[in-house]
Amino acid sequence: MARVKSKKYTGVYQNKLLNDDISYSINYKDGEGKKNWFSVGKKSEGITEIYAYNKRSEFTNKIRLGEEPPAITRKKKKLIITLDNVANESYELKALHNKNNKLSKRKYEMHVSPALGQKDIKSITVEDIQKLQIQKANGFAPKTVNTIIGELSTVFNHAIDKDIIAINPTSKVKKLKVENARERYLSKIEVNVLIEAIKDDEQAYLFVLLALTTGARVGAIAKLTKRDIDFENKIIKVLDEKNDEKYTAFLYENKLEQLLMIRASKRKLDLPILQENQANLYEQLKDKISKVLNTLFNDGITNPKHRVVIHTLRHTFASHLAINGTPIFIIQKLLNHKDINMTLRYAKLSPDSGRESIERLGF
DSSP, rough: OOOOSSSSSEEEEEEEEEOOEEEEEEEEOTTOOOOOEEEEGGGTOOHHHHHHHHHHHHHHHHHTTTTHHHHHHHHHHHHHHHHHHHHHHHHHHHHOOTTTTTHHHOOOOOOOOHHHTTBGGGGOHHHHHHHHHHHTTTSSSSHHHHHHHHHHHHHHHHHHHTSSSOOGGGGSSSSOOOOSOOOOOOOOHHHHHHHHTTTTTTHHHHHHHHHHHHHHOHHHTTTGGGEEEEETEEEEEETTTTTTTTEEEOOOOOOHHHHHHHHHHSSOOSSSSTTTTTOHHHHHHHHHHHHHHHHHHHHOOOGGGGGGOTTTHHHHHHHHHHHHHHOOOHHHHTTSSSHHHHHHGGGGGOOOOOOHHOOOOOO
């Protein structure tokens, strides 16, 4: 049954329910002159027309004084669905079907949640997202920033699927242009400079040697445990978080092997081998190494593709393999690249231009 206007009280309406109960509601104009409806309650709950009318008078008096009625404030709080709420539900649903779910969730928690996580998802604007994009662009490569906004977009899409919102605001945010030019890598002289600078900090020293001799990413090295290192066969099982699998790297540097063996003898099987205190190891390593790299190699350099970052150590590993004539498919295997096109960027560094292969034809 449709609302029926009270004959005695302005702005009060009643609605007869199927169980012969009656619900009372009121309408009023807010501070901007917009008409609003508010459900007061049912007759079976003790609500009467005069009570509903008094509630409306309370609302209009508050609005006249420039205040928001407490009942409306409480109702708004109940209706707020934060971005974090939606994100948690989204990642929980994908946990069984998406191999990259843990990595994706960590990116969201690190980069998106601190800025927007507690906001009502319906209130997040294009301007909010652009602000986040600008903030992240000051410290991260364009490709990384696009990935962060992509994670946010995934959460909004989940909200659309659940009929929480109608439009994904990230669709109106332009992606940053990604430079596909060859990434910066360190020369052998620069590698020696870096090692000399961190040789007295065992944690940093071990991290740099592991990165340069295995090509492993920061997150993978941070998770290395005693269980992952086979000293007898000189191999390390490295976690590829992107593909949620482990691949084989090789342990050949004597000083690195000796230091790892000493650490392993004092570690439990599943404790990260580089862990030294209660701090987040991933963040600790990233912060420590980034400061050293900035001091040694980035003074006055503003172009992102010429800056040395922590990921440069992985590119240095692959670049020197190519320079030393390592076949591109071997480099692909050592980097655990699923797509050969990701590895082909290093092909131009190979000393074999093709002349030697042609000469061997013998025609």
